[in-house]
Amino acid sequence: MSETEFGFYLKKARESKGISVNQLALESGISNAQISRIENGLRGIPKPETIRKLAEALQIPYEEMMGMAGHMPDDRKQDIPAWATSRDKRDFKKMLEEDGEIMFDGIPINDTDKQRIMDVLTGFFWEAKQMNKRKKPKDSDNTKE
Structure with a gap:
């Protein structure tokens, strides 16, 4: 999966939960600027530790998000x-x-x-x-x- 595809996935997951970028930043401990860069495909696929924080904040299974990111299938x-x-x-x-x-x-x-x-x-x-x-x-x- 490319960074653009993962960013699209993350944005859709966030929007489906009705959470703003700022809310996700507060819940995950990841800066809103970094989340925005990920969603817009301006940053590479995040590290597993970042994905874990995002998954927990969005209440999405970590393994699912890791799979979408292409980490360790x-x-x-x-x-x-x-x-x-x-x-x-x-x-x-x-x-x-x-x-x-x-x-x-x-x-x-x-x-x-x-x-x-x-x-x-x-x-x-x-x-x-x-x-x-x-x-x-x-x-x-x-x-x-």
């Missing part, structure tokens, strides 16, 4: 390895949510290229996690004689 959730612990999953979620817009030469990249990059990062993340689990802890019995 359901068919991607199966990419999480069976061995991943809840702590691993938390680390992965944090990595994804803390990333800002992906830029190249100061220009935001398109959604297709962004998804390719996220796919590669996902693979690297889980590979690194698995390799880290295989490492043996260093011998803590280093006693001096």
Whole structure:
């Protein structure tokens, strides 16, 4: 989904609830200027933490809004390895949510290229996690004689 499509979705969701931009700003903690830029397609797809705030303020399921934004679709959730612990999953979620817009030469990249990059990062993340689990802890019995 493009930022214009997501902005249209957000605006329709807000209007269907009978909420003004200013009311949504107060409820979500997101500035009215940022909400306006999102709705008008002048800002990229928001980060998951922003989407969570908007979803809660609009009383829309977070997963629905994330899906509309194109973040981590359901068919991607199966990419999480069976061995991943809840702590691993938390680390992965944090990595994804803390990333800002992906830029190249100061220009935001398109959604297709962004998804390719996220796919590669996902693979690297889980590979690194698995390799880290295989490492043996260093011998803590280093006693001096």
